[in-house]
Amino acid sequence: MIKILYITRNMNKIREIEKILRKLFKEEIFSVEAPSSDIEIIEIQSDDLADIALYTLRKALEKINMEKWDIIMREDSGLFIEALNGFPGPYSSYVYKKIGLDGVLKLLERHENRRAFFKAVVAYKIKGIDDTFISSGEVYGVISREARGLEGFGFDPIFIPDGYDKTFAELGEDIKIMLSHRTKAILKAIDHYLKTVSNKLYHISVE
Ligand code: IMP
Numbered sequence: 001m002i003k004i005l006y007i008t009r010n011m012n013k014i015r016e017i018e019k020i021l022r023k024l025f026k027e028e029i030f031s032v033e034a035p036s037s038d039i040e041i042i043e044i045q046s047d048d049l050a051d052i053a054l055y056t057l058r059k060a061l062e063k064i065n066m067e068k069w070d071i072i073m074r075e076d077s078g079l080f081i082e083a084l085n086g087f088p089g090p091y092s093s094y095v096y097k098k099i100g101l102d103g104v105l106k107l108l109e110r111h112e113n114r115r116a117f118f119k120a121v122v123a124y125k126i127k128g129i130d131d132t133f134i135s136s137g138e139v140y141g142v143i144s145r146e147a148r149g150l151e152g153f154g155f156d157p158i159f160i161p162d163g164y165d166k167t168f169a170e171l172g173e174d175i176k177i178m179l180s181h182r183t184k185a186i187l188k189a190i191d192h193y194l195k196t197v198s199n200k201l202y203h204i205s206v207e
Contacts, residue, residue, distance in 0.1 A: 053123035077120040137184025
């Protein structure tokens with residue numbers, strides 16, 4: 001079993017990642033866990049998702065025993081709306097809590113341009129390698145005129161991915177994970193991990 005520590009308190013993210021990995025690799029070769037409650041998750045404010053994710057990862061690594069895990073990941077994500085110059089972006093979680101879906105729809109009331117994208121940045125550390133790495137993924141679409149659908153979390157009820165006429169919350173998790181920013185970012189990190197591990201196996205076999 002390849003053990004992933006996913007640094008978050010958002011269990012929606014953990015559920016999505018488990019689903020992504022199960023769908024992709026069929027067998028259960030990955031286990032995904034959140035850190036225990038005694039590990040403090042430290043976040044900074046910045047305009048750059050990569051800075052935010054890397055800072056949180058590095059702070060957590062000071063407290064975590066790397067030996068127990070094969071990959072440690074921190075993901076930061078946000079919704080970037082074109083007509084609002086990328087707002088809320090890295091401030092998405094705060095904006096969601098403060099003004100919610102209705103607040104964002106109101107900000108866009110007079111705008112014809114409803115283009116937006118979700119972006120996820122994953123900062124990660126692979127056991128046995130000193131460096132920390134970054135991967136990212138995006139999904140493009142538009143903001144709906146009203147909130148629709150019950151699945152997912154956060155801004156899912158107002159985001160319609162390109163190629164569809166339903167929101168992520170209407171499409172449901174099975175379709176969302178085929179398209180999402182989070183899936184793309186995580187798969188790049190997993191691909192990197194698997195290449196690293198197979199390179200190591202290769203080195204062992206030729207020595
Ligand atoms: P954070 O990455 O935990 O800081 O949170 C980012 C915020 O962006 C979340 O609280 C959501 O409001 C929003 N967000 C990020 N990814 C998604 C997604 O897949 N669906 C809906 N909202 C998301």
